[in-house]
Amino acid sequence: MTDSINSDPAKATVSRDFSRRQFTRLAGLLGAGISFSQILPAAQARTPVSDEKSTNVIAYIDKNEYWTGPLPQAARVAQKTILSGNRYDPDHLHNDFLHTVSTVEHVPVEQILVWQGSMDPLIRSIAAFASPERGLVTVDPTFEVPWKVAKYLNIPVQRVPLTAAENYATSTKALLKANPKAGLYYVCSPNNPTGTSTPLQEIKWLLDNKPADAVVLVDEAYIHFTTNPSALALLQNRKDLIVLRTFSKLFGMAGLRVGLSFAHPELHQRMMRYDGEAATRLINVSALAGAKESLLLPDQIKKRRDNMTAVREAVEQHLQKRGIAFLPGSQANMIMVDWGRPAADVAAAFEKRGVVIGRNWPIWPNISRVTIGSAEEMALFNQQVDRIFKS
Numbered sequence: 467m468t469d470s471i472n473s474d475p476a477k478a479t480v481s482r483d484f485s486r487r488q489f490t491r492l493a494g495l496l497g498a499g500i501s502f503s504q505i506l507p508a509a510q511a512r513t514p515v516s517d518e519k520s521t522n523v524i525a526y527i528d529k530n531e532y533w534t535g536p537l538p539q540a541a542r543v544a545q546k547t548i549l550s551g552n553r554y555d556p557d558h559l560h561n562d563f564l565h566t567v568s569t570v571e572h573v574p575v576e577q578i579l580v581w582q583g584s585m586d587p588l589i590r591s592i593a594a595f596a597s598p599e600r601g602l603v604t605v606d607p608t609f610e611v612p613w614k615v616a617k618y619l620n621i622p623v624q625r626v627p628l629t630a631a632e633n634y635a636t637s638t639k640a641l642l643k644a645n646p647k648a649g650l651y652y653v654c655s656p657n658n659p660t661g662t663s664t665p666l667q668e669i670k671w672l673l674d675n676k677p678a679d680a681v682v683l684v685d686e687a688y689i690h691f692t693t694n695p696s697a698l699a700l701l702q703n704r705k706d707l708i709v710l711r712t713f714s715k716l717f718g719m720a721g722l723r724v725g726l727s728f729a730h731p732e733l734h735q736r737m738m739r740y741d742g743e744a745a746t747r748l749i750n751v752s753a754l755a756g757a758k759e760s761l762l763l764p765d766q767i768k769k770r771r772d773n774m775t776a777v778r779e780a781v782e783q784h785l786q787k788r789g790i791a792f793l794p795g796s797q798a799n800m801i802m803v804d805w806g807r808p809a810a811d812v813a814a815a816f817e818k819r820g821v822v823i824g825r826n827w828p829i830w831p832n833i834s835r836v837t838i839g840s841a842e843e844m845a846l847f848n849q850q851v852d853r854i855f856k857s
């Protein structure tokens with residue numbers, strides 16, 4: 467990483483081996499000037515279905531959304547805040563929110579930024595810290611947005627396959643071996659789509675052994691579904707670690723768009739260099755108020771986690787009873803089910819019966835990601851498993 471924070475963004479970008487044309491693409495990317503379908507995973511940009519078809523859908527268990535809305539108390543606060551929506555920042559809400567996050571997560575407020583979801587800081591991290599010269603490394607399968615952004619910007623990507631021998635867990639030694647000179651190492655923990663967590667010692671090992679100027683990004687979109695420790699414990703004053711969080715999963719706020727990045731201010735400056743601070747300063751105040759309230763409800767967070775875990779275990783037991791394989795070790799609101807036949811065909815069979823399950827990844831064509839919905843939705847899923855896999 468040769469660019470300094472204060473250098474001209476265009477020049478600094480070209481100095482990282484991007485072409486001038488790629489700089490224009492990068493500016494378009496951060497200004498959302500490109501088609502979202504080029505970046506979003508297929509299932510995120512849900513294909514519009516005809517009215518007739520959509521009325522037949524009984525359960526959407528395809529996008530890892532929480533099955534119901536925000537925590538009720540958070541929703542009430544968000545609704546009330548709409549009435550102050552004439553102000554950009556009523557009652558210093560933005561600052562208040564950041565201080566609440568700081569208190570709850572024990573991270574200095576200077577190291578926290580809020581965004582419209584976590585996709586935005588994820589995209590800009592790829593653009594800021596990887597380059598055609600210093601690539602990106604991830605496991606496979608994982609969340610595809612980093613791959614898509616890298617492809618769009620001509621950044622080389624090394625994908626390290628997850629294996630049964632390693633219990634589908636991320637080996638950071640394998641990540642480093644795949645490209646010892648990468649600009650960015652992406653670790654999703656718990657990983658989307660396997661739900662497997664990466665222990666802190668693994669992340670610490672990567673931080674201690676990677677090139678000093680490379681950055682490790684830990685995506686904790688699903689962390690609230692586990693009781694495992696967060697990589698925030700490693701942040702301290704480091705200048706090579708970014709942790710991302712979102713309110714789109716356990717907090718039931720995917721459509722309300724609130725996400726967080728935790729990093730040293732110098733890393734944050736680099737992430738914001740292309741479009742100033744606008745993307746993080748102006749956040750929907752109603753969503754922000756709801757997110758702040760959510761953080762203050764640990765008992766309800768635990769209740770959601772416990773409920774989801776019980777439902778996931780019931781689904782796993784049902785699959786076991788039917789002799790259908792699934793990947794072990796998920797600690798999030800998803801499981802990977804191995805149908806033993808093309809996953810796309812199985813997904814179509816479910817959809818015909820009103821249950822929309824998740825996508826499959828090219829590396830595992832027979833395995834679908836299934837989001838854990840409500841107990842009722844998953845009972846319906848189990849019922850359709852029985853119908854589709856009649857012995």
Ligand SMILES: Cc1ncc(COP(=O)(O)O)c(C=O)c1O
Binds near residue numbers: 585609658
């Ligand atoms: C691992 C991971 N990171 C980031 C995101 C982006 O979420 P959002 O932009 O809604 O915060 C998702 C969404 O599914 C995800 O699965």
